[in-house]
Amino acid sequence: MPPIQLTVSQEKLFERAWNTLKDENVGTLCLYGMGGVGKTTLLTQIKSKVLEAGNAFDLVMFVAVEFGEVESIQEKIINMIGSGFSYILWRCLTKMDMASAIYEVLNTKRFVLLFDDLPKKVDLEEIGVPLPSKQNGSKVVFTTRSREPCGSNWVSTEVEVTCLSPEEAYDLFQKTLKETTLRSHPDIPNLTRVVAMLCRGFPLALSLISETMACKRMVSEWHHAIQVLVSSTVEFSGTEDEILPILKFAYDSLNGENMKSGFLYCALFPKNFHIRKEHLVDCWIGEGIIATEDRDIAVIQGYEMICDLVTMQLLMEDEVGECVKMHDMVREMALGITSDLISGGTRNTLSWSALREYMRCQRSMIGGWLERCQ
The missing domain is CATH 1.10.8 (Helicase, Ruva Protein; domain 3)
Structure with a gap:
């Protein structure tokens, strides 16, 4: 993914947010605004700036929040901190057990925790995250479309992200x-x-x-x-x-139904999920989205489709170019289209077959995790 280019106002907003975060008396920062105004871009820039600081922090975590439930947030944090629990064991833990496990690790670290798209108020202590303070030097930054999470009693300050002039x-x-x-x-x-x-x-x-x-x-x-x-x-x-x-x-401007179907298919992967290009092409071929009998030609067509979707910014590449993902607002748009196709009675075999494939992929990934943990 190419370096993020900020506009002048976004640069100023980033400087304001960064200078606020550098204040030792500020432990938490809320970035709020409508979907699509650039909050994730701002949060990503903050993450990059933190990483540039080298050893200033022991741990930097970026959590893409999908539902806002405590357990799902705990699961993502545990995956990042490597709590010492095997996959099988921590899946059996209660919410309080997971909170204790997270707290035990983070309480000994100077960390930065970045939550993207927090939909509602959460209790950091319930998750197991120690409250940032001047003493521990840790920081929590989160984005939200609603101002409600900014009202949490652990939030130090807030910055509104608005549309461009x-x-x-x-x-x-x-x-x-x-x-x-x-x-x-x-x-x-x-x-x-x-x-x-x-x-x-x-x-x-x-x-x-x-x-x-x-x-x-x-x-x-x-x-x-x-x-x-x-x-x-x-x-x-x-x-x-x-x-x-x-x-x-x-x-609507995509060229051809196969391109549209291929795009909608990507929305069935979890939020912020990095989809390997080769896996995506295989899925498209298996679902008949690329309907070519010659396997080699089908693979070429699949990669061309990915290239076109990336060029149009409907998909985003990772740093090494091996995976793609969807911006969360683009994914919501795609899910809305798929939902309308189903609820409207349109015969769209992609929606159901892709959903089955997605569930199969999820089971396959879980199986892989289990094998690695044994």
């Missing part, structure tokens, strides 16, 4: 557009401003939609984009996650 949004939007696109018709520069405005200052939406429109050189294509984005804004106004209908435009 119109000018900054347009600057980000046009970075992806090709000069040949902007010069292809005298009306297009003005139309790009309208499309950028309809992305409502969400950095994620601006990136996805600009990639989608990067090579569109016909005025009619830009008018179509504006029409779709306007109608979706009106139809879904007042919804909790305003960015989702905007992101759906990128999905």
Whole structure:
């Protein structure tokens, strides 16, 4: 995954958050704002900055929270700290036992714990996390879409993450557009401003939609984009996650049903799950999403699909390029589409067969963990 490029306002916000966190009197920091405004980007930058500090901290943990239940958070922390329990043993522990095991390890460490997308208030002590203090030098940072978790009594300070200003949004939007696109018709520069405005200052939406429109050189294509984005804004106004209908435009612009099916398939993996490319291609072939009898050609097509989805930023590569994952808002958009296809009575064999494959993969992974623990 290429280095994250922050806008000017995001840079300022990062500096503010980082300087706040460096204060020895601040043990916990809450970053709150709507989905898609760049909270995860900010949290990732904080993690990178902490790691650059070298040995300043004994342990740096990044937890992508999916449901907000204490047990699921404990499970992820135990996986990272290596508590000394085998997989079989800790699965038999109670919530209090796991809290004790986590506390025993973290209480001897100077740690940084980063929670991404915390949906509700949690009790750190119930999880087993020692409260950060000036004495232990530990830090807890979390992002949330709701301001409610910021009200926890252990939160030191909070920072709101907001959408970009119109000018900054347009600057980000046009970075992806090709000069040949902007010069292809005298009306297009003005139309790009309208499309950028309809992305409502969400950095994620601006990136996805600009990639989608990067090579569109016909005025009619830009008018179509504006029409779709306007109608979706009106139809879904007042919804909790305003960015989702905007992101759906990128999905609707995918070329071919197999590309759309392959994209939706990725959403069936857990949140923030790193999917090995070779495994994903095998799954696509097995499900018939890539319907080519020649195995070698099918594999090539699979990797081309992954490349296209990464280029459009619907998937993100890891640092070494072996795995891909979905941004949590992109995944929510994909799950919403799949849910609509099922509940609407559309005959979509992908949804059910992919779900079966996902459950099989989960059982396979658990089996692998068990074998390693024996």
